[in-house]
Amino acid sequence: MPALLLFLVIGMLAGADGPGGVDFNNSWLAQSLGTVALIFILFSGGLDTRWSEVRPVLWKGVLLSTVGVLLTTIIVGYAAYYALDFSLLEGLLLAAIVSSTDAAAVFSILRSKQIHLKGELRPLLELESGSNDPMAIFLTISLMGLITAPTASPAALLPLFAQQMALGAVCGHMMGRAMAIAVNRIRLDYRGLYPILTISLVLFAYGLAAILGGNGFLAVYLAGLTLGNRSFIHKRSLMHDHDSLAWMMQIVMFLTLGLLVYPSQLIPVAGAGLFVCIILIFVARPISVLLCLLPFRKMRLPERIMISWVGLKGSVPIILATFPLTYGIEKADLIFNIVFFVVLTSVLVQGSSIPPLARWLEVDEPPKPSSALSEMAAGGMMREPMVELEVMPGSAAVGKQIADLNLPDDTWIAILRRDGRPLRPGGSTVLQAGDGLSVQSSGPSLELLRFQVEKRAEEDQP
Incomplete structure (x- = not known):
């Protein structure tokens, strides 16, 4: 049983219909918790994303996370409108809530089952699942606005969308750069x-x-992406801290969903919930993926099928399902119960079938050595001897923290000697003139570091 599903069951057992008997129906509190949880889940997703890996699949990921989400919303929304007791806007609202793919749910299954996807599949899924949530959130909030204000024009959403995405992107990038500076400068x-x-x-x-x-x-999300691809002190430990925080937030939301759901109310909506699951998993997601990836002719059909199947739902639909409850949408309870079915079915059906499907499509590969070891081996670090360098007076490195040197991944400062005493350097260590450095690095990276610590800063001036 997936770990998140276990916490969902615990929440149900603790709820009003379970042995715990906790009657939790505070939708405002659930939405507030969900908003905070989503902030840290998205930040952690960006922080763990390597720009060097997602850059080759950038346009594929952008199409999937925007146009793909929109197409999924339209297909599921119209299906709910024609087959279920929903108005068109209510059907689209339900579809928008369940339209995004959850990054943590996807990769928790890939890691727990030790599935290693070939080529660009993993970075593409990572980029799409990490970046499609803002689109789903925008559609959800916009559709709720149209439902509560029927006189509003849908055409007004286009400039609002452009404004929100542009300002969000600029603020995110600038704040990511500012975070790196703040973490390195604040002692x-x-x-x-x-x-x-x-x-x-x-x-x-x-x-x-x-x-x-x-x-x-x-x-x-973009702040995390920008920060994660820059050098800052305590980088590894801070990334682990935020990964743990994101998991804790997901656990909180699955427990909240379990508390909010009344199992006795699920049986009457079971048919509608299963219908939405079938349309979403077997119709809307495959069509949207195939259409978005149509321009990329070099991508093989098994890879397209794998991406269309790996559309796991997780904490984000749970969080978004609490929004209609606070907005006073007429069928908010029905929407919430259907979302429960979608998340539960997605985790059970898609989650359990990903490993055998990857093997059947032949898109998996044997596990590789850890990234750190492979990078060291590729850079020749395992063969490189220690090199002694000295920080010269007037060099560019004097007065700087080690994190500010932006050392390549294949460079390691093992020991710092100051006034004859050995010190263990860290990212926040400020270099002084006369410091001796024991360094292990490959040729080009070593020359870059040598240039920073030995060449005087005034020599760079014209």
Whole structure:
């Protein structure tokens, strides 16, 4: 049983219809928790994304996360309108809530089952699932606005969409750069204070984008993407901290869904829930993926099929399903119960079938050595001896933190000697003239570091 599904069951057992008997029906609190959870889930997704890996699949990911989400919403929405007791806007609202793919749900299954996808599949799924949530959120909020204000024009959504995405992208990128500078420049006495600093900056990034009229969720995702691809102190530990925080947020939301759901109310909507699942999994998702990837003719059919199947639903639909409850949408309870079916079916059916499908389509490959070891081996670090360097007076490195040197991945400063005493360097260590460095690195990267620590800064001036 997937871990998140276990917490869903625990929430149901603790709820009003279970042995726990907790009657939790505070939709406003659930939405507030969901918004905060989504902020940190998206930030962690961006933080873990390597730009070098997703850049070759950028346009594929952008199409899937925007046009793909829109096509899925339209297909499922019209199916719900014609087959179920929904108005067109209500059907589209339901479809928008379940339209995005959950990154954490996808990769938790890939990692737990040790499935290694070939070629561009993994970075493409990573980019799409991490970046499609802002589109689903925008569609959900916009459709709720149209339902509650029938006189509003759908055409007004286009400039609003452009404004929110543009401002969110700019704010996110700038805040990511500012976060790297802040983490490197602000000197904190205890390492445990740095996660608090980054958490505060993430919330500030969301608030700033929202105040300026941008999409705060897109802003925090791009802030994480920008920060994760820059050098900053305690990088590895901070990435682990935010990964743990994102998992905790997902667990909270699955527990919340379990508490909000009344199992006794699910049987009457079981047919509608299964219908939406079938349309979403077997019709809407495949069609949207195949249409979005149509321009990329070099992509093989098995890869397209795999991407269309790996459309797992997770915490984001749970969070979005609480929004209609607080907006007073007429069929909010029905929508919430159907979303429950979609998430549950997606985790059970798609989640359990991903490993055998990957093997059947022959898009998996044997596991590779850990990335750190492979990078070291590729760069020749395992064969490179230690090299002694000295920080010269007046060099560009004097007065800088090691994190500010932007060392390549194949460069490691093992020991720093200052006044005859060996020190263990860290990202926040400030270099001084006369420091001795024991370095292990490959040729080009070593020359880059040598240039920074030995060449005087004034020599660069014309």
